[in-house]
Amino acid sequence: MNIxxxxxxxxxxxxxxxxxxxxxxxxxxxxxxxxxxxxxxxAAGGIAAAIVATRIVPPLMLHMHPANPSKLSFFTYYNxxxxxxxxxxxxxxxxxxxxxxxxxxxxxxxxxxxxxxxxIRLKEDYLAIALLMAAQIVWLFLRVYTPIMGGxxxxxxxxxxxxxxARALFHSTSPSAIDAAKALFLWxxxxxxxxxxxxxxxxxxxxxxxxxxxxxxxxAALGKNVARARLESLIVASFLAGVAGAVYVLIxxxxxxxxxxxxxxTFFVLTLVLVGGVGNNIGSIIGALLIALLYRASYIFGTSxxxxxxxxxYYMIIGLAILITIFVRPNGxxxxxxxxxxxxxxxxxxxxxxxxxxxxxLMRGRGKVNTGEKSE
Amino acid sequence: xxxxxxxxxxxxNVHKYFGGIRAxxxxxxxxxxxxIVGLIGPNGSGKTTLFNTISGFYKPxxxxxxxxxxxxxxxxxxxxxxxxxxxxxxxxxxxxxLTVFENVLGSAKDQRGENMLLAMIHATWASQEKKLxxxxxxxxxxxxxxxxxxxxAPEISGGQMKLLEVARALMGSAKxxxxxxxxxxxxxxxxxxxxxxxxxxxxxxxLTFLIVEHRLEILFDYVxxxxxMHRGRIVAEGKPEEVAENxxxxxxxxxx
Numbered sequence: 001m002n003i004x005x006x007x008x009x010x011x012x013x014x015x016x017x018x019x020x021x022x023x024x025x026x027x028x029x030x031x032x033x034x035x036x037x038x039x040x041x042x043a044a045g046g047i048a049a050a051i052v053a054t055r056i057v058p059p060l061m062l063h064m065h066p067a068n069p070s071k072l073s074f075f076t077y078y079n080x081x082x083x084x085x086x087x088x089x090x091x092x093x094x095x096x097x098x099x100x101x102x103x104x105x106x107x108x109x110x111x112x113x114x115x116x117x118x119x120i121r122l123k124e125d126y127l128a129i130a131l132l133m134a135a136q137i138v139w140l141f142l143r144v145y146t147p148i149m150g151g152x153x154x155x156x157x158x159x160x161x162x163x164x165x166a167r168a169l170f171h172s173t174s175p176s177a178i179d180a181a182k183a184l185f186l187w188x189x190x191x192x193x194x195x196x197x198x199x200x201x202x203x204x205x206x207x208x209x210x211x212x213x214x215x216x217x218x219x220a221a222l223g224k225n226v227a228r229a230r231l232e233s234l235i236v237a238s239f240l241a242g243v244a245g246a247v248y249v250l251i252x253x254x255x256x257x258x259x260x261x262x263x264x265x266t267f268f269v270l271t272l273v274l275v276g277g278v279g280n281n282i283g284s285i286i287g288a289l290l291i292a293l294l295y296r297a298s299y300i301f302g303t304s305x306x307x308x309x310x311x312x313x314y315y316m317i318i319g320l321a322i323l324i325t326i327f328v329r330p331n332g333x334x335x336x337x338x339x340x341x342x343x344x345x346x347x348x349x350x351x352x353x354x355x356x357x358x359x360x361x362l363m364r365g366r367g368k369v370n371t372g373e374k375s376e
Numbered sequence: 377x378x379x380x381x382x383x384x385x386x387x388x389n390v391h392k393y394f395g396g397i398r399a400x401x402x403x404x405x406x407x408x409x410x411x412i413v414g415l416i417g418p419n420g421s422g423k424t425t426l427f428n429t430i431s432g433f434y435k436p437x438x439x440x441x442x443x444x445x446x447x448x449x450x451x452x453x454x455x456x457x458x459x460x461x462x463x464x465x466x467x468x469x470x471x472x473x474l475t476v477f478e479n480v481l482g483s484a485k486d487q488r489g490e491n492m493l494l495a496m497i498h499a500t501w502a503s504q505e506k507k508l509x510x511x512x513x514x515x516x517x518x519x520x521x522x523x524x525x526x527x528x529a530p531e532i533s534g535g536q537m538k539l540l541e542v543a544r545a546l547m548g549s550a551k552x553x554x555x556x557x558x559x560x561x562x563x564x565x566x567x568x569x570x571x572x573x574x575x576x577x578x579x580x581x582x583l584t585f586l587i588v589e590h591r592l593e594i595l596f597d598y599v600x601x602x603x604x605m606h607r608g609r610i611v612a613e614g615k616p617e618e619v620a621e622n623x624x625x626x627x628x629x630x631x632x
Contacts, residue, residue, distance in 0.1 A: 199496055204489030204505065207482050211471045218469035221431060222483040222548055223457035224490075232492045279473075336473060341489075342502045343481055343509035347526075350513050355475070355526040 008179045010296055015186035016252045017288035019244035021272040022193045022281055027237035028270065029279040029336070030201060032213030033230055034124050037115055037131030038269050040138040041238040043261035044111050045104030045245020047142070050149040050256050052100045053157055058082050061092065069150035083158055090161035097160040100246040108242025111138075112234045120234075121227050135263040142258035149256050159254040182251065189247065190285065193240060197281045200236065202340045209233050210339065271318060275325045277332030286333055294321060383442075384409040384552055384584045385430070385461070390439030392422075392429050399425040401608035402439070407552070412578055412585045414595050414616070417605035418628055423588045424466060426605070427554055431463040432456045444551065458485065460551030462544075464558065466588075468537035470529035476540060477525045481512040483544035512547055519543040519573070535562040538570065546577070552584040559591050567591065571598045596620060604628070 020042065027033040035041075055066040062085050067078045086092045115134035119127040142148060149155050163173050166181040200206060211219040212229045220226050249256045276287020294317050302313030325332060338355075348354050385407040392400040400422045407413045417423050428434045430441055432453040441449045443461050471479055487508070488494050489501030516525050519539040524532050529540065538558050545553050558574075559567035575598055577583045589595040596602070596616040604612040604625050612622045619625055 196496075199498075200492075203495035203498075204482070204487045204501060205492055205495035207474065207478060208487075208490045210473050211482055214471040214473055215469045217433070218465065218471065220433070220453040221457065221463050221465070221469075222544055223454045223485060225452075225454045236492065338475065339478065342505050343477075343512070346506045346509035347477060347513065350510065351525075355477075 005176060005179065006296075008176065008183050010292060011183040012179065012186055013252070013296065014289045014292035015183065015190050016244070016248055017269075017272055017292050018190045018285045019186075019193055019247060020241065020269045021276065021284035021288045022190070022197050023237050023240035023244055024269045024273045025279065025281055025284040026197060026200075026240065027233050028273060029284070030206060030213065031209040031230055031233035032124070033234055034128035035131055035234065035237065036128045036263075036266055037134040038241060038266040039261045039263050040115065040131075040135040041108040041111055041241035042245035042248060042265060042269075043135075043138050043142065043258075044108035044238075044242040045100070045247070046249045046256045046261060047148055048104035048107050048242065049096075049100040049157055049246050049249050050155060052096055052103060053082070053086070053155075054078065056099060057086060057092070057096050061095065062086070068147055069155060070146035074150060075153075079156060083156060086158040087161070090164050093158045093160045096158050097246070097250055100250060101243045104242035104246035105239040106242070108238040108245065109235045111242075112238035113231070116231060116234050120231055127230075132263065132266075135261075135266060139258055139261050139263060142261070149258065152258060154255045154257040156255045157250055157253075159250055186247070186251065193244075194281055194285065196240075201281070204341065205232075207339045207341070271322060273332075275321055275332060277334035277336065279336030280332065280334045283332050283334030290333075291318065291321065294318060382408055384444055385586065386440075386442040387426070387430065388440045388442070390426070390429060390441060391437045392425055392434055393437050398608050400429060400436070403605070403608070403610055405603050405610060405613075407584055407586050408600075409584055410578060410582045411600045412574065412587065412598055414599040414602040415586060415588045415605060416590070416592060416595070416602060416619075421605040422608040423605055424556060425608075427463060427556055427588065431461065431554060457548060460549065461554065462548050462550040462552075463554035464538070464541035464545060464556055466556040466560065468534065468541055470537055470540060472528065472530045475526050475528055476521055476532060476536075477512060477516065479529050479540055480515055480521075480543045480547050481508055483547040484508045484511070485548055508547075515543045515546045518546070520569075535566045535570075538562055542570075542573070550583065552586070555585060555587045555589075557588055557590060559589055559594055564594070567594050571595075574598065592620075 024035065024038055027035045050069070054069060058064040059066050062082070064082060064085065067074055067082055086096060111134070115131060116127065119130035143152055162178045162181040162185065165185060166173055166177040169181055169184070170177040208224055208229055211224055212226050216226045249260065253260060272287040272291050273284050275291060276285065277283025295314055298314045298317040299311065302310035304310070344355060383406040387403055387405045390400055390403050391398070403426055415423050425434065429436050432448070432451050432455070435450045440447060443456070443459055446459065448456050448459065448461070471482070474482065487501065488504055494500045516522055519542060521536060521539055521543060524536060529537070532540065542553070542558070558570055562570065571594060574585055578585065587595065587599065599616055602614065602616050602619045603610050604619060606628050611628065612619055612624050614622070
């Protein structure tokens with residue numbers, strides 16, 4: 001395998017993981033919600049993509065009958081007629097993509113409201129169990145209820161075409177140019193997620209979520225509506241998870257199958273955040289880059305060993321990564337940063353000095369650092 | 377009921393049961409506007425349960441609570457806070473990932489930037505945030521927390537955490553404060569300083585205080601009126617010097 005193509009594929013995979021990790025960082029990292037139902041919210045993106053490709057785009061744009069995945073004739077009709085019709089025009093594949101990510105986000109936000117409703121007022125464990133159960137229900141429901149994505153038979157999806165982008169950027173439509181365009185596009189999307197997350201977090205809203213996470217009783221006593229704050233963070237995070245889910249199926253897999261959203265996906269995404277840094281968006285991206293590398297490398301190495309257990313080597317390596325993180329840097333590779341709002345400008349103006357940690361962010365929790373101003 | 381009464385807080389026959397335990401068993405008390413009222417009693421007499429009931433953390437099984445002419449029985453804590461009745465906790469509860477400055481700043485009322493959507497539009501909340509930051513610095517100076525205001529909240533001393541809780545309540549534009557053992561675990565000099573500050577707030581801003589405290593020798597120097605609780609009931613009340621000589625109170629405290 002040549003190194004460039006390995007790198008390009010690796011970067012695309014890492015970008016998709018980074019999208020999922022940023023979404024996990026919002027509810028788990030900022031608001032402290034143990035979102036063990038992330039797989040269900042990611043599945044919402046898959047549901048959206050399947051619905052858009054079978055029932056929304058064919059009648060509205062192609063003047064074709066919608067396809068019903070539960071029918072026997074589905075695959076002849078869908079694979080034979082609809083897919084070629086959509087993929088014939090690159091612009092149509094992008095329309096499918098854009099409708100899917102929006103619809104995926106909306107469905108996921110709706111899921112967040114429904115699934116958290118029974119337990120949003122309760123303490124962490126109950127909410128965690130309720131969300132874990134939701135992920136299990138969504139996965140099993142998609143397996144047995146065939147009209148959405150045809151049950152366990154993988155359904156091919158019209159992946160957005162990167163040919164025009166590759167042609168514009170690299171003046172080439174070779175497979176490697178297309179892969180590079182895909183990786184660039186995905187990292188652009190990561191940039192959008194990161195921009196959004198940083199902006200949302202460095203605001204009084206982000207501060208409120210930390211208050212609710214650190215001490216919900218104090219937050220309630222000082223005027224924060226705890227249940228509402230939790231629900232809002234869950235909605236925001238789930239919307240992003242739905243968008244990321246649509247990207248996951250349309251670009252990463254180009255197909256959809258309920259087993260992509262098995263509940264253990266949640267814990268994979270959680271690993272990215274734990275290793276990268278809980279509460280730090282850049283940390284989540286670094287976690288995604290690191291774990292994706294470990295994953296691909298250990299998979300390739302493991303299968304080349306020739307043992308039957310070689311392909312499971314990955315689990316051991318990831319487990320080791322979690323343990324090392326917990327022992328060496330319990331807050332993750334990049335720990336949480338203070339909330340930055342204009343209030344600190346006022347502080348600097350009135351007190352005539354910058355708060356010590358704005359220059360020493362990375363040193364937090366690494367022992368007492370003598371910065372001169374910290375001591376009185 | 378008059379719309380505005382001289383009693384800013386009226387607790388009327390409030391009951392709170394946990395299963396068969398009558399933690400608060402028919403308590404009635406009145407706190408006049410601008411006064412400092414003490415609430416004393418041995419451990420387990422129901423003082424903190426009463427505080428939790430008044431501040432909305434528990435819903436009373438029976439009875440009514442009026443604040444500033446409004447019925448607040450059963451309202452959630454964040455609504456009661458908005459009306460200006462703010463409590464502190466027996467064991468200080470601070471937000472550990474925020475600095476002292478942010479702990480105070482974040483307690484402000486009606487922050488526009490706490491709205492999920494407006495938070496994305498910087499211009500809608502930046503000027504308010506700057507105004508609140510100045511106010512927060514004022515309360516930090518008032519409570520004497522200035523030397524530690526950029527420390528993370530868990531790094532400060534227990535006494536400073538008590539002060540931080542008071543600063544947060546002041547930032548929330550409180551009309552009345554419920555202080556749960558403000559002097560517990562604080563050295564006598566600092567405790568006296570704290571009560572001196574309470575007295576100053578009462579005289580300068582007209583704030584009202586209801587204070588649970590075990591250290592009677594300090595409390596009695598500052599309060600106008602004292603209620604004594606025992607086994608969920610008010611067993612004695614009166615001016616501090618009367619209560620100090622009440623034989624019932626002696627019995628309770630010396631093992632009655």
